[in-house]
Amino acid sequence: MSWSGLFSQLLEIAVALLLAPLLTGWVNQCRAWLQNKSAPSLMLQYRMLRKLFHKESVVAEHASPLFRAAPYIVFGCMALASGIIPTLSTDLPLSPAADAIALVGLFAFARVFISLAAMDIGTAFGTMGARREMLIGFLAEPALLMVLFSASLITQSTSLTGIVETLAHGKFTIYPSMAFAGVAFTLVSLAENARVPVDNPSTHLELTMIHEALILEYSGRHLALIEWAGSLKMFAYSCIGLALFFPWGMAEVDAPGATILALPVLVFKLAIGGALLALIETVSAKMRIFRVPEFLATAFMLAVIGMLVHFLPGA
């Protein structure tokens, strides 16, 4: 492990922690603009986190230690995930510790804990949310794996840094398999991040909630951690998308100075991605929950087709 590696690793985690709320704020701002509303401040997410950290955490009487531990576990998972996804540099000492498959496992781990915590309290809403979350999760995870495998087949590696290095380095090639994977990945990220058309992050209707129902009982610092983890998850997914489909502009092992230059490039790419997400959210309505399996099955199928296309002779 080199000093520059350590530096870029720490920088990357710090950037993720700091930029993630900004990305959420940016998406909210774009969405408000697209709906002809005056937009909330970009800083709103930070202010909300600050407010929540200063508030008292109220915990249900019958909550078990699992309920208290879950926010820390979820936040830890998301922070770790943003540490192993290459965002600024591919020179990441943590990267060999976890490959693409482990990354999907990390997200699943967080999901299991937040769902268990939601059921722990025993309210109807928590259980309902947990049930719906697991429905979405068990369909989204295989699709995400297939997307990552499509990239792995091209680069002969399941290591995320390896994938990025190969895709960014080789001469510019259009991979048909990656086009399929790209569409599939977009669908999966919408579902995984509780966005319209699968879930509605801004709803107040307790009966329609998915992600919000899971966290209804949290308050104070616990809620702050979960909200922050939610932002980190969206940041992490955006970065996976950028790493797989738009890997250019990232620093590499032999060019440590480029890490600094990679930051504006990342911000630029995320700004465009966030605006596109806001556009998708504005033009779609939320689908009936039983359409979600069809939606995610489509994602899975596209990802599988992507993989098969890779094996086509001449493709």
Place this chain on the structure above:
Amino acid sequence: MPLVALDCRFETLPGPLPMQRATVTREQWRAAPAAVAEVGGRLVSLWGSDRRGLDGGFAVSAAYALAEGLAWLSLPIADAAQPSYPDIARAFPAAGRMQRACRDLLGLVAEDAVDQRPWLRHGAWPEDYFPLRREHGGLESFAATPESYPFVRVEGDGVHEIAVGPVHAGIIEPGHFRFAVVGERVLRLEQHLGYTHKGIEKLFESTAPLDGHRLAGRVSGDSTVAYAWAYCMALESIAACRISPRASWLRALLLERERVANHLGDLGALGNDAALGFGLAQFSRLKEDWLRLNRELFGHRFMMDRVVPGGVDVDLDAAGGEGIRRQCDAIEAEVRTLKEIYEGHGGLQDRFLTTGRVSPQLAGQLGLCGMAGRASGEASDLRMDFPWVPYDELQATMASHRNGDVAARVTVRFEEIFESLRLIREIVARLPQGTPLVALNPLPANGIGAGWIEGWRGDVLVTMELEAGAIRRCHCHDPSWQNWPLLEHAVMDNIVPDFPLINKSFNLSYSGQDL
């Protein structure tokens, strides 16, 4: 009146709509539901009154809507110790909750009624206290006693209950909903309302008749014009006062503006409940423009207290009329565009179509009324059925559909907006000259009157009895009474996350059915 089978003597209540009243015997009361059902009538309202001190006992009244008009039957109950009357909920299920409320408020028992549970009494007052009885001031306070309301239990493999409310995650009125579900599928919904009891009907007894329109206008804020008009119609009926044509036309103008404002707001909210925030933003903007013009021209965004006994206390000049006409044109164009967007949006239509269906057959059996009724084939609208001034000259067209799902209710709302915009333009163009407010004739010391108005949700009924110059009993009926039970049916076999959408497509009043 075609209720010849009853053989009772009807007296006509003076007023712009055909309304008749009769005092009936127990046998006639018992026979009335069948006679009404036979001629295709429906129950409008049921309420009780305390007549001890006048003629010794209590009275229970039922108002039926017939093709010829409103028939108000009143049954005196002589036994003041254990007052009871024959149940009519078997013929008209909508009467069930009204009978239960009647028991909670006055202690009148519907004999052999299937459901004898309390409805409005939530342990806030004891079982033997009846707030509407004359001996109580209505200001007594009691320590709240915890109650356990016996919900109907659904049992079976995999059935579980979701309890929602009365406090909700959004800022809406309080109401409790108990779902029995298997997975996401709703097997049964049971409502428990009555968290908004304010004692309005008791307050009427100490309100001067000429001030009562202000109180009536606050029964349900989104229907303030309809309630105030119905109240004034009842009062003018007692005073045998004819308001000026200009006053009638202006009242209709306000009523149609209220209808449009509510439909605009709800159409936006329906889009939002399907996560189409764009719809909410656009419709809210239109509604806001609409309300601001109300404030500019009539001094109040919701036109509260503008309808007063004897007419209206606002007038419209040429410039105001021009402003209204211009706004109608602008809003019509925008709503047409939004209608196209709603209808062309696959995701939204997928949520609306077949969701929360009330079949015409069910609607007829259970007495669905008003806007929701017109989406389920119940073609009734007082403005067309009994066109009074100015609707007799406006020739309004009724919006009517038979699908009975959320999409049908959305379509009816769109059509009613366009029709109301047309009516508003026509009213402004043809507004008769004259004074908008005439002095009310001196009120007789005793009298009985009724007012019946098609509000945006359905028909609002206000009945009034004056005694010695004071209000003896004033009953305000909201169409939500009839339509809440239908919501329980509409949501059956739908999935839980569709409930908010179905609920919003009806948008019933919690407060209006719990005075």
